[in-house]
Amino acid sequence: MKKNTRLNMRQQGILEEYFDRTIGGESMETVAKENGISRKTLSQWANTYHGKELYTEWKTKATHDLKPKYLDVLGVKALTGSIKHMELLAKLMDWFPSTKQEIITEERRHYEEPNINVSDIRERLKQSNGQITRIK
Numbered sequence: 737m738k739k740n741t742r743l744n745m746r747q748q749g750i751l752e753e754y755f756d757r758t759i760g761g762e763s764m765e766t767v768a769k770e771n772g773i774s775r776k777t778l779s780q781w782a783n784t785y786h787g788k789e790l791y792t793e794w795k796t797k798a799t800h801d802l803k804p805k806y807l808d809v810l811g812v813k814a815l816t817g818s819i820k821h822m823e824l825l826a827k828l829m830d831w832f833p834s835t836k837q838e839i840i841t842e843e844r845r846h847y848e849e850p851n852i853n854v855s856d857i858r859e860r861l862k863q864s865n866g867q868i869t870r871i872k
Contacts, residue, residue, distance in 0.1 A: 737780040747781050748790060754778060755794045 743751065754767045768778040781787050807828070813821035826832055 737784060739783070739785050741784050741786065743781055743784065743786045743790070750778065751781055751787055751790055752794060754782070755791060755798075759798075 750771045750773070754764065757767050758764070764778055765775045768775045782791065810821055810825050814825045
């Protein structure tokens with residue numbers, strides 16, 4: 737089956753049934769047998785672009801009712817003082833800025849220019865015959 741194949745109403749119904757029943761722990765093979773098709777056929781339907789689109793819609797619809805409950809539980813956990821839950825709630829509610837901001841701190845030190853006498857260094861090099869190991 738081609739990836740861009742559109743599924744008919746019967747195929748869509750079987751796929752939605754498969755999505756619902758897998759939450760309960762049923763296998764693809766069980767759902768396929770009960771609908772008179774093979775597991776491979778059901779898998780091919782699920783892997784088409786239309787099947788993936790149906791799964792995305794089904795997932796959105798299935799989790800729509802859970803979101804308020806989830807946020808309520810998360811809010812209670814955050815109010816008990818759990819830092820992880822507080823951070824997660826703040827991220828979900830967009831309380832953190834969406835872009836990262838770079839904090840730049842400048843170290844302000846005043847350096848004095850060293851008092852170097854180049855002619856003195858040249859004179860010491862001549863006297864050492866290339867044997868200078870360290871100059872203080």
